[in-house]
Amino acid sequence: MKPILTVFADSPDGGQGVARDMRVRWALEEVGQDYDVRTVPFAKLKESEHRARHPFGKIPTYEEGELTLFESGAIALHLAESRPGLLPGDAEARERAIVWLFAALNTVEPPIIEREGYLIMEKDKPYFRDRLTLLDDRVRERLAEVSAFLGERDWLEGEFTVGDLMMIEVLIRLKDPTLPGTSLLEEFPTLARYVERGEARPAFKRAFDGQRQVFLESQEA
Numbered sequence: 001m002k003p004i005l006t007v008f009a010d011s012p013d014g015g016q017g018v019a020r021d022m023r024v025r026w027a028l029e030e031v032g033q034d035y036d037v038r039t040v041p042f043a044k045l046k047e048s049e050h051r052a053r054h055p056f057g058k059i060p061t062y063e064e065g066e067l068t069l070f071e072s073g074a075i076a077l078h079l080a081e082s083r084p085g086l087l088p089g090d091a092e093a094r095e096r097a098i099v100w101l102f103a104a105l106n107t108v109e110p111p112i113i114e115r116e117g118y119l120i121m122e123k124d125k126p127y128f129r130d131r132l133t134l135l136d137d138r139v140r141e142r143l144a145e146v147s148a149f150l151g152e153r154d155w156l157e158g159e160f161t162v163g164d165l166m167m168i169e170v171l172i173r174l175k176d177p178t179l180p181g182t183s184l185l186e187e188f189p190t191l192a193r194y195v196e197r198g199e200a201r202p203a204f205k206r207a208f209d210g211q212r213q214v215f216l217e218s219q220e221a
């Protein structure tokens with residue numbers, strides 16, 4: 001039986017691939033794992049049926065036989081550890097790839113998400129501009145650090161790994177066209193090119209098309 005990925009029935013990102021099911025779709029495509037999709041309407045996320053899969057009532061969730069997982073990072077790691085394609089063979093290199101998965105989620109994503117929430121929720125407040133400068137600078141600090149580490153390399157640790165997949169997915173949030181002033185990534189050409197390399201991967205394209213299709217179908221319904 002194919003694993004089942006739960007995604008938004010009608011993603012607020014308008015099919016731009018910013019929702020967190022995209023990173024799991026990409027991981028599934030990279031390891032060549034077929035999957036089915038279950039869509040959940042926003043209004044039903046917090047109902048008991050979905051909470052049985054996800055204690056916080058969010059997407060994505062992932063079911064594989066008796067195993068139900070939530071947290072996009074945990075799902076991506078599960079896929080990387082259980083199928084070839086997203087972790088190097090060498091033991092130390094594997095651990096380094098996993099470090100980058102955590103770094104993407106625990107160190108780089110939080111300031112990006114904080115800024116994103118601010119752009120959406122507080123854009124009409126009188127203090128908006130002043131605090132935005134502070135939040136922009138916090139993101140810039142992280143981007144400068146990842147950029148310095150990456151340097152001239154194509155990928156963080158030599159070959160493409162689940163660490164790159166997650167880092168690129170986190171950085172892509174800065175390109176969300178539905179948010180104003182999202183040009184921070186362009187200030188770091190090394191990272192902009194890194195993201196482009198990720199987006200050029202055939203597995204990324206298949207994943208992107210998959211989530212877009214769900215959004216387009218939601219608009220027809």
Ligand SMILES: N[C@@H](CCC(=O)N[C@@H](CS)C(=O)NCC(=O)O)C(=O)O
Nearest residue numbers: 019020045057058059060071072073
């Ligand atoms: N840390 C979680 C975050 C999951 C999350 O916030 N998902 C968003 C979509 S990208 C969601 O379901 N939002 C709806 C809500 O919180 O009600 C992960 O990486 O899976």
